[in-house]
Structures are given as structure tokens and as C-alpha cells.
Amino acid sequence: MTTRPAIEVTGxxxxxxxxxxxxxxxxxxxxxxxxxEFISLIGPSGxxxxxxxxxxxxxxxxxxxxxxxxxxxxxxxxxxxxxxIAFQQAGLLPWRTVxxxxxxxxxxxxxxxxxxxxxxxxxxxxxxxTDFANHYPDQLSGGMQQRVAIAxxxxxxxxxxxxxxxxxxxxxxxxxxLQTQLLRICAESRAAVVFVTHSIPEAVFLSNRVVVMSPRPxxxxxxxxxxxxxxxxxxxxxxxxxESVAAVRDALHNGAPAGAGVDLR
Amino acid sequence: MTTxxxxxxxxxxxxxxxxxxxxxxxxxxxxxxxxPAFILPGPTAIxxxxxxxxxxxxxAALTTGRNALIGLIIGxxxxxxxxxxxxxxxIADRIAEPIVTAxxxxxxxxxxxVLYSMFGASSEQARIIVAALAVYVPVYLNxxxxxxxxxxVHRDLMRALAAKPLDVIRYVTIPxxxxxxxxxxxxASALAVISAIVAEYFGGPRSGVGSFITTAAAGSNxxxxxxxxxxxxxxxxxxxTTTLALETYALRKAGHR
Numbered sequence: 001m002t003t004r005p006a007i008e009v010t011g012x013x014x015x016x017x018x019x020x021x022x023x024x025x026x027x028x029x030x031x032x033x034x035x036x037e038f039i040s041l042i043g044p045s046g047x048x049x050x051x052x053x054x055x056x057x058x059x060x061x062x063x064x065x066x067x068x069x070x071x072x073x074x075x076x077x078x079x080x081x082x083x084x085i086a087f088q089q090a091g092l093l094p095w096r097t098v099x100x101x102x103x104x105x106x107x108x109x110x111x112x113x114x115x116x117x118x119x120x121x122x123x124x125x126x127x128x129x130t131d132f133a134n135h136y137p138d139q140l141s142g143g144m145q146q147r148v149a150i151a152x153x154x155x156x157x158x159x160x161x162x163x164x165x166x167x168x169x170x171x172x173x174x175x176x177x178l179q180t181q182l183l184r185i186c187a188e189s190r191a192a193v194v195f196v197t198h199s200i201p202e203a204v205f206l207s208n209r210v211v212v213m214s215p216r217p218x219x220x221x222x223x224x225x226x227x228x229x230x231x232x233x234x235x236x237x238x239x240x241x242x243e244s245v246a247a248v249r250d251a252l253h254n255g256a257p258a259g260a261g262v263d264l265r
Numbered sequence: 266m267t268t269x270x271x272x273x274x275x276x277x278x279x280x281x282x283x284x285x286x287x288x289x290x291x292x293x294x295x296x297x298x299x300x301p302a303f304i305l306p307g308p309t310a311i312x313x314x315x316x317x318x319x320x321x322x323x324x325a326a327l328t329t330g331r332n333a334l335i336g337l338i339i340g341x342x343x344x345x346x347x348x349x350x351x352x353x354x355x356i357a358d359r360i361a362e363p364i365v366t367a368x369x370x371x372x373x374x375x376x377x378x379v380l381y382s383m384f385g386a387s388s389e390q391a392r393i394i395v396a397a398l399a400v401y402v403p404v405y406l407n408x409x410x411x412x413x414x415x416x417x418v419h420r421d422l423m424r425a426l427a428a429k430p431l432d433v434i435r436y437v438t439i440p441x442x443x444x445x446x447x448x449x450x451x452x453a454s455a456l457a458v459i460s461a462i463v464a465e466y467f468g469g470p471r472s473g474v475g476s477f478i479t480t481a482a483a484g485s486n487x488x489x490x491x492x493x494x495x496x497x498x499x500x501x502x503x504x505x506t507t508t509l510a511l512e513t514y515a516l517r518k519a520g521h522r
Contacts, residue, residue, distance in 0.1 A: 059421050078427055085425045091418035095440045095520035104436065108428050136520070 004071070006160050006192035007033040007056055012065030014051055014218075025051045027217035029065070035159065038186060038193045040203035040210045042248065048218025049196045053164050056194060057085055069160065081109065083160040084153030084191075088168045090145035092137040098148050099124065099133040105155040123151040126185060143174035150182070154189060161186070161193045167202070176236070179205055183230065200252070204228075204244045205236065212251040222251040306488040314492040321477070322496040329473035330500045332389055333461040336396025337504070340457070341450060343397070344404030351405075352412035365405055373399045374460055377467040389472070392464040399460040400453040404446070411445025412438060440519055447512040454508040458501040474500065 014026040026048040033039050041049040054060040055067055058074040069077035077083065084105075092101045099120050106116045124130045127147040137145055146166055153161060167175045179202060186193055197203050203210045207226050214221045226244050228235060235241055288308050294300065295307035302310065315322065351358040373395055380391035415438055423433045465475025474497040481490035 057425055059424055078425065081427055083425070085422070087418050087421065089418045091416070091422050093419065093437065093440070097520070100520075105426050108426050108432055108436075 004035060005032050006035045006037065006070060007031070007194070008066075008068045009052070009056070010066050010068075012052075012055065012062045012067060014048065014055060014060070015063045024217035026055075026062070027219050029218075029220060031211065031220065031223075033192055033194065035192050036190050037209065038195065038207045040195045040197055040207040041213060042197055042200065042203045042210055042252070043213030043218075043221075044198070044215055044252075046218075047213040047215040049213050050164055051218065052213075053162055053194060053196050057083065057162050077160075081105070081156055082158060083162050084156065084158040085162045086146070086149045086153045086164070086166040088165040090137070090142075090149040092145055092148055092152075094137050097134050097136055098129060098140070101137065101148055102151045102155055105152060109156060119155065123154060126154070126188070127151045127181070141174075143170050143178060146170065146178065147181075150178075150185070154185065154191075157189065159191050161189075161191045163193065163195045165196050165198070168197070175202070182206065200245050200248050201236070201241075204241060204248055210248050210251075212248060214254070221254060224248050224251055302487045303485065306491055310488040311491040311495065314486075314488045315495055318489060318492055322474075322493060325472065325474045325477050325493065326496040326500050328389070329458070329461050329465070329475065329497065330503070332392040332464075332473065333396050333457040333500070333504065336393045336461060337400050337454060337457040339393070340397035340400025341404050341453060344401045344449070344453075345408050345446065348405050348408035348412060351409055358409075361405075365402060368398060369402045369406075374463045374467070377464040377469075381468045386468060387470050389470065391469060392461050392473070395464040396457045396461045399456045403452040403456065404449040407445045407449030407452075408442060411442030414445065415441050440521075443519055444516060444521055447508075447515065451505070451508045451512060454504040455501055458497070458504050462497050 009029050009031040012026055012029040013024070016023045016025055029048075029052060041052060043049050051060065055062050056069065056074060058078040067074045070082055072080065072082070093104065096104070102120050102123050103116055106119060111119075120133070121130070124133055127150060129144060129147055129151070132140065132144065137148070140148070149166065153163075167178055170178065183206060193206075195203070195206060204226055210224045210226060211220055212222045212224060213219065224244070224247050228238070228240055228244065232238060291305075292307045292309060295305060300307075347357075347361060351361050376398070377391055377395050380394055381388075384390040419437050419441075420433075423437055428436070462473065462475040462478075465473045466479055469476070471477070471480065474493050478490050478493045478497070481487075481493060
């Protein structure tokens with residue numbers, strides 16, 4: 001990891017609406033994410049984790065405070081295509097084939113035909129969908145669609161990947177499979193990742209740090225460091241894994257009884 | 266190959282059998298029931314008139330078809346253009362809404378007599394305008410709906426990819442709206458023919474299918490009137506199937522299946 005941070009969030013507030021009906025979605029958020037670091041944002045619904053991700057992506061603007069992405073404003077970073085993004089819905093264009101969907105960012109960046117073709121082949125190979133290049137999204141399962149979306153997010157080799165509950169709608173088996181694949185892909189691409197989730201094991205499995213948020217107003221409650229040996233095959237059954245899960249759960253409930261609106265998947 | 270033929274036969278055979286049976290029943294009803302021709306002529310009498318007046322029927326069908334086609338093109342272009350404006354400027358949408366609603370509830374052909382006095386009784390103009398107005402409403406409404414179907418996730422994606430406004434229109438808005446535009450055009454193609462024929466009932470030059478239907482009926486040539494109706498049906502079918510074929514081709518080419 002270098003000293004240059006990927007993302008610097010300073011004193012960010014986001015208030016929706018005005019007057020007495022105003023809702024504070026985010027309250028005084030400060031967060032620094034290093035290059036190559038994998039960060040998860042976790043918390044119950046309405047804690048502002050998706051809002052924070054949208055602010056970093058410049059899909060929404062903070063009411064107060066600043067966000068820099070690789071030393072530029074969030075807007076400059078978006079216009080320079082510094083990040084790749086994946087949403088909870090895969091959001092593929094249904095009239096384009098798998099290859100054409102992955103091609104979209106490259107096409108918008110006006111890259112040469114030949115370079116695009118090579119890049120698409122490489123990306124589809126990476127997510128294991130080479131055989132489905134000419135299929136249309138509605139011919140694929142949810143997990144496969146999500147893999148296409150991830151390939152698309154990685155199309156321009158971004159050094160930052162923003163993911164908003166990308167595995168939220170998938171079944172447990174597909175989910176674990178994709179988590180393992182995502183770790184491998186991230187190790188290859190060395191991108192920093194901001195990953196929004198409401199699953200504790202998912203956050204622990206993937207992240208270097210888990211940012212635990214609480215709702216009304218959305219605040220950072222605690223940041224839990226995860227130190228796991230990711231080379232081991234049985235990470236999910238490792239005692240250290242369970243310790244980290246317990247630490248995140250403890251931070252989420254903050255002494256309150258368990259099960260308050262957070263999936264323990 | 267043989268399976269395709271079998272499949273085609275299986276698709277075409279049932280409606281063909283039904284159609285033949287209906288024709289036979291009609292003929293039997295007219296012959297056995299001794300039905301006078303002014304109530305209902307039999308299919309054989311109509312077919313006889315159709316072959317006998319082949320040339321004037323073709324001419325009339327071409328005239329009506331030409332009016333309907335020009336009306337369809339004008340109405341469709343206007344409908345699509347104004348829908349794009351309404352989708353872009355909310356104020357235009359607000360202004361257009363009551364006008365389009367008025368157009369949708371007023372039977373457009375009711376305007377025909379007024380338009381004949383405006384453009385002169387020897388001009389086809391009135392019929393073209395009636396067809397264009399009838400076409401305008403479904404094309405405008407369907408295009409506007411289509412333009413508003415862009416998913417928020419696609420909008421976010423294009424913004425995250427820093428796509429230029431023209432690229433958003435090209436890669437997302439147009440492909441999203443296209444199926445809806447074609448639904449509008451398909452509805453409009455039938456309406457264009459119907460309006461062009463009905464407009465002829467209210468006067469104007471004696472040139473199209475509608476004019477000859479009224480003339481033949483007024484002259485007690487019932488089978489001949491029906492033969493012209495048949496000509497009108499052919500024009501309508503040609504319009505509908507052509508739009509349908511165009512739709513299938515365009516959507517397949519654009520990746521919609």
C-alpha cells in the first residue's frame with residue numbers, strides 16, 4: 001500500500017429535504033481509504049451506507065464536507081473514469097450481448113476496436129464467462145449477470161472499485177462463490193474497493209477494514225480491523241474468522257441485543 | 266426443412282380452415298335462406314364483382330393507400346418529434362397534455378367536412394390531414410412512455426461512466442424507447458387506413474375506396490360495395506403487416522428479442 005490515499009472523506013454531511021421534514025442521511029463522516037485497501041460499509045437499512053457510496057461515486061453531492069478521490073474532487077474523478085461501479089441490480093443493457101455490455105465503458109472511452117476485443121476476452125475469462133460472450137442478459141442466471149457487471153466495472157482497469165450490495169440478491173452458494181472470485185480478481189487488479197453490504201460474514205471475509213455504521217443520523221460507529229490469513233483455504237471455518245465476525249457484530253449492536261435488523265448470513 | 270414446413274402448415278392451417286368454413290356458411294346462409302342482395306350478398310357475388318372491377322378497385326386502393334401513407338409519415342414524424350420535446354422539457358409536456366387529450370377523445374374524422382371546405386372539394390389534402398391527426402396521438406403517447414422507461418440504474422451507470430448526453434441518448438434512451446415507438450406505429454398504421462377511408466365518406470373527390478363504397482351502395486350495387494370494402498381490407502392488412510415486419514426487423518437488429 002502506498003501513502004497516497006484512494007479516498008479521503010472529510011466532515012461529510014448529507015441532508016435530504018429541507019425544514020422540519022429534513023432527514024439527515026449522513027452526519028459528520030470522516031474516512032480515509034488507502035490505495036489497494038478493501039473496505040466494507042456495513043450497517044442496518046437507512047444507515048446511509050449506500051448514500052456514502054453514491055457520494056464517493058459523484059452520483060449525489062454532499063450537503064457539507066469534502067470528498068477527494070485520488071487527490072481530485074469526486075466529480076473530477078468520475079469524469080476521469082477513475083472508478084468502476086457495480087450496483088445491487090446488475091443493470092446490464094438487455095439489448096446488448098454479454099460482450100457488448102462489457103464493451104460499453106471501452107466504447108464510451110473511444111478505445112480502438114482491437115484493444116477492446118482483447119480486453120473483453122481477458123475480462124470474460126477473468127469472470128469465467130467466455131462461453132457466454134454472445135448470450136443476452138436474460139439468458140443468464142442472476143449470479144452470471146452480476147459477474148458480467150463486475151467485468152464491466154473492471155473494464156478500464158480502475159484503481160478503485162465501488163460496489164453497492166452487488167451480491168445482495170443472490171443465493172448463499174452463488175454468493176460465497178462470487179466472494180472468493182472477487183478476492184482473487186482484486187488481488188490481480190490491486191484496486192481499492194468500497195463494498196456496501198448488510199452481511200457480517202461477507203464483510204469480514206472480504207475486507208481489510210469493516211466500517212460499522214449506525215442509522216438516524218447515519219454515522220460511523222466503529223472501524224474494525226480484520227487481520228486474517230487469506231491464503232488459507234478454510235478461512236470461513238477458521239476460529240480467527242469467527243472472532244472477527246463476533247467483533248463486527250458487537251460493534252453493530254453496541255451492547256444492544258442481537259438481531260436488530262442485520263442479516264447474520 | 267420439412268419441420269419448418271410442417272410448423273408453417275400447423276400455424277397457417279387452423280385459421281385457413283376456419284376462414285373457409287365461415288365463407289361456406291355465409292354462402293349457404295345467403296343461398297338457402299334466399300337473402301336479398303341489399304341485406305347481404307354472398308361471397309361468390311362479391312368475388313365476381315371484385316374480379317370484374319379489379320382495375321378501379323386497385324386504383325381506388327392505391328389512392329386511399331397513398332393518403333394513408335402520407336398521413337402516417339407526417340403524423341409519425343410529428344408524434345415522435347413532439348414526444349422528444351415533451352420528454353426533455355416538462356413545460357412542453359404540460360402544454361401538450363390537454364391538447365393531446367382533446368385529440369384523443371374527438372373523433373378525428375368529424376373534422377373531414379370542415380377540412381373539405383378549407384382545402385376545396387377536389388383536394389385529397391383533407392384526408393391526409395385526418396389520417397395524420399389520427400396517427401399522431403398513439404405515436405406521441407407511446408413514444409413519450411418509451412422515453413420515460415429508462416431505468417434509474419442505467420442512468421446511474423451512464424453517469425458513473427461519464428457518458429456525454431448524446432451517448433446516453435444513443436446507447437440507452439433510444440434502445441429503451443424503440444419497442445414503445447413501434448407499438449405506437451403499429452396501432453397508427455391501422456388507424457391511418459381507417460381514417461383515410463372514413464374521411465372519404467364525408468365528400469371530397471371520388472377517388473378512394475371509401476368514395477366508391479358510398480357510391481356503389483347508393484346505386485344499389487351491394488356486391489360491388491362489398492368488393493370495395495374488400496379492397497379497403499387489403500390496404501389495411503398491407504399497412505399493418507408492413508409495420509409489423511419493420512418492427513420485427515428493427516428490434517432484432519437492435520438486439521431486442
